[in-house]
Amino acid sequence: MAFNPLKEKGIPIEKQFKSWSELNSQPYDKDAIHPYTRTAGILMNGVEVEGALFSHNFARHTDDMELKKKLALIRRIEQSQQKVINWMIPADESNLEVTIGYEQVAVDLTAFLAENEKDPYVKQALDFALLEDFDHLYRYANLMRLTMGKDASSVTKQYTEITVGRPTALEHRHPLDDVRKYADKNTADLMTILHTLTIISAEQQTMNFYMNVGDRIEGSLGRGLYLEIAQIEEQHVTHYESLLDPRMSWFEQLFYHELNECWLYYSLMQSESNNNAKKVWEDNLAMEIEHLRIVADMMKQYEKRDPAELIPDGFSHLFRFKSNIDYVRNILKTQYNYNAMDTEFVPARQVPDDYRYFRHQELVNAGGVPSVEVIERVIDKEGQDYRQEVGGPHPVEEYREKVFAR
Ligand SMILES: [Fe+2]
Ligand SMILES: [Fe+2]
Ligand SMILES: [Fe+2]
Numbered sequence: 001m002a003f004n005p006l007k008e009k010g011i012p013i014e015k016q017f018k019s020w021s022e023l024n025s026q027p028y029d030k031d032a033i034h035p036y037t038r039t040a041g042i043l044m045n046g047v048e049v050e051g052a053l054f055s056h057n058f059a060r061h062t063d064d065m066e067l068k069k070k071l072a073l074i075r076r077i078e079q080s081q082q083k084v085i086n087w088m089i090p091a092d093e094s095n096l097e098v099t100i101g102y103e104q105v106a107v108d109l110t111a112f113l114a115e116n117e118k119d120p121y122v123k124q125a126l127d128f129a130l131l132e133d134f135d136h137l138y139r140y141a142n143l144m145r146l147t148m149g150k151d152a153s154s155v156t157k158q159y160t161e162i163t164v165g166r167p168t169a170l171e172h173r174h175p176l177d178d179v180r181k182y183a184d185k186n187t188a189d190l191m192t193i194l195h196t197l198t199i200i201s202a203e204q205q206t207m208n209f210y211m212n213v214g215d216r217i218e219g220s221l222g223r224g225l226y227l228e229i230a231q232i233e234e235q236h237v238t239h240y241e242s243l244l245d246p247r248m249s250w251f252e253q254l255f256y257h258e259l260n261e262c263w264l265y266y267s268l269m270q271s272e273s274n275n276n277a278k279k280v281w282e283d284n285l286a287m288e289i290e291h292l293r294i295v296a297d298m299m300k301q302y303e304k305r306d307p308a309e310l311i312p313d314g315f316s317h318l319f320r321f322k323s324n325i326d327y328v329r330n331i332l333k334t335q336y337n338y339n340a341m342d343t344e345f346v347p348a349r350q351v352p353d354d355y356r357y358f359r360h361q362e363l364v365n366a367g368g369v370p371s372v373e374v375i376e377r378v379i380d381k382e383g384q385d386y387r388q389e390v391g392g393p394h395p396v397e398e399y400r401e402k403v404f405a406r
């Protein structure tokens with residue numbers, strides 16, 4: 001890929017501040033917006049949130065005043081970018097509609113990254129959690145039928161299937177089975193690092209979102225469903241963050257954060273059909289190029305190394321939100337019943353009966369499971385669960401009938 005952000009010229013940092021009216025984005029029309037413009041906004045909001053939070057953590061780990069000030073300067077801009085992006089969501093888009101958008105991000109982002117991931121273990125990790133978020137989309141879609149009488153496809157359109165994945169009730173594992181092995185920073189492909197940072201940001205944002213809006217939902221069942229799925233997003237953040245090499249220095253990590261922002265904005269600019277959003281991706285890229293330059297200078301100053309060596313060949317591919325129906329079907333067919341034991345992914349039948357997974361399941365699923373109940377309630381009311389299977393019958397035979405989630 002010819003694009004190398006270290007060789008581009010951005011906007012000087014002091015010129016990146018905007019007025020309140022410039023930050024206060026015109027919200028999109030929820031009925032007219034393309035689903036992949038919505039998902040791009042959700043993703044980049046999560047990436048900017050991660051950028052700001054990472055920078056805060058870095059600042060709390062240094063007593064160097066000059067460094068703290070530089071971090072504060074860049075961080076203020078990350079925060080303003082986050083406002084511009086997240087304020088594109090209109091107030092009349094309900095929390096549940098936005099949630100459907102979040103899980104569409106999880107499905108189509110994860111599938112794309114998995115399909116383009118070279119490290120077999122990282123790919124496995126992506127495929128593994130893909131089926132879990134895919135199932136969340138189905139559970140929330142049924143909550144939408146039940147409480148709003150609305151089809152979730154009004155949000156996702158025909159791009160993403162909505163049906164049973166790895167049933168949410170079965171996803172609850174002991175925390176010791178969430179931690180993965182990391183990809184060695186010295187041998188990992190650049191794109192593996194960027195994929196990992198991207199998915200961490202998206203999952204973390206989803207975790208935070210459910211932590212905050214889960215109690216804003218009417219009715220005990222909806223509140224229960226959000227808290228149940230929020231606990232899985234905690235598992236997903238643990239799962240993905242452990243793939244990143246913890247031996248990277250703070251500067252190295254900061255550099256990859258800025259580089260990842262450049263990669264994503266540059267990618268999204270190419271495929272964006274909405275003019276307002278495209279302008280935001282272009283403006284933000286110009287800002288990120290400058291952040292990257294500043295951080296590269298910091299690395300030279302503090303670590304006496306040139307980060308140009310970290311991007312020897314530029315980006316081998318760009319990211320794009322697109323429909324991944326066949327890919328997801330294939331993973332569903334072959335891995336729907338996978339489970340995790342320590343750091344490894346195994347077919348369910350290989351998990352011994354006395355494994356901690358089963359004790360944990362009994363504990364948390366005692367006394368009713370909201371993700372199961374929501375389907376039962378829709379079946380009671382409408383005679384069938386809500387699905388959108390556009391690629392044919394469910395690839396897993398046992399999930400073709402109306403299911404009660406297990
Ligand atoms: Fe940013
Ligand atoms: Fe999810
Ligand atoms: Fe997730």
Ligand SMILES: [Fe+2]
Nearest residue numbers: 258261288291
């Ligand atoms: Fe940045």
